[in-house]
Every structure is written in structure tokens, then in C-alpha cells.
Amino acid sequence: MxxxxxxISEVAGxxxxxxxxPGAQVAEGDEILVLESMKMEIPVPAPAPGVVAELLVAPGEAVAEGQVLARIDR
Structure with missing residues (x-):
């Protein structure tokens, strides 16, 4: 199963x-993407190991705090 x-994004940026x-294997803590907020680069790590099922954002796109950025299948 x-x-x-x-x-989830913890910040707006x-x-x-x-x-x-999508399709990439990730370990818990692997960097999925980097957000820029208030001139700071904020790495977004995988919360668990698995396979990247979906990436819901692209470079240059604005995101809100709490927005889903990606989905990982375990």
C-alpha cells in the first residue's frame, strides 16, 4: 500500500x-527545492524517504505559507 x-512550504516566498x-528516489532530509524569502535561501527537505510523485511548483513561482509544493510516495 x-x-x-x-x-508543505513553511514560509511564503x-x-x-x-x-x-518526479520519479526521483529521496531519503529523508534530501533537498527537494530551495525557496527564496526575504533574501534568504531556504532549502526544503524531503520529510520522509520515498519517490517524488509530483512537483507542484516551478522555479520563479510564488508560494504561500502552507502551500503543498510536492508529493512523495512511500
Missing amino acids: TTRIEV TVWTVALA
Whole structure:
């Protein structure tokens, strides 16, 4: 049985870079993407190991606090 985990933005900002593509294997703590907020780069790590099922944002896109950025299947 697959469990889907959502990767949530903890801050409002802009997607700076996306490090992984859908289908990529991740370990807990691997960097999925980097947000820029108030001139600071904020890495967004995988909350659990698994496979990146969906990336819901792209570089340059504005995101809100609490927005789902990606989904990981375990």
C-alpha cells in the first residue's frame, strides 16, 4: 500500500531552484527545492524517504505559507 506524503512550504516566498524531478528516489532530509524569502535561501527537505510523485511548483513561482509544493510516495 502506497502512502502519499505532502511537502508543505513553511514560509511564503519564491521557488529559487528545483533539485529533483518526479520519479526521483529521496531519503529523508534530501533537498527537494530551495525557496527564496526575504533574501534568504531556504532549502526544503524531503520529510520522509520515498519517490517524488509530483512537483507542484516551478522555479520563479510564488508560494504561500502552507502551500503543498510536492508529493512523495512511500
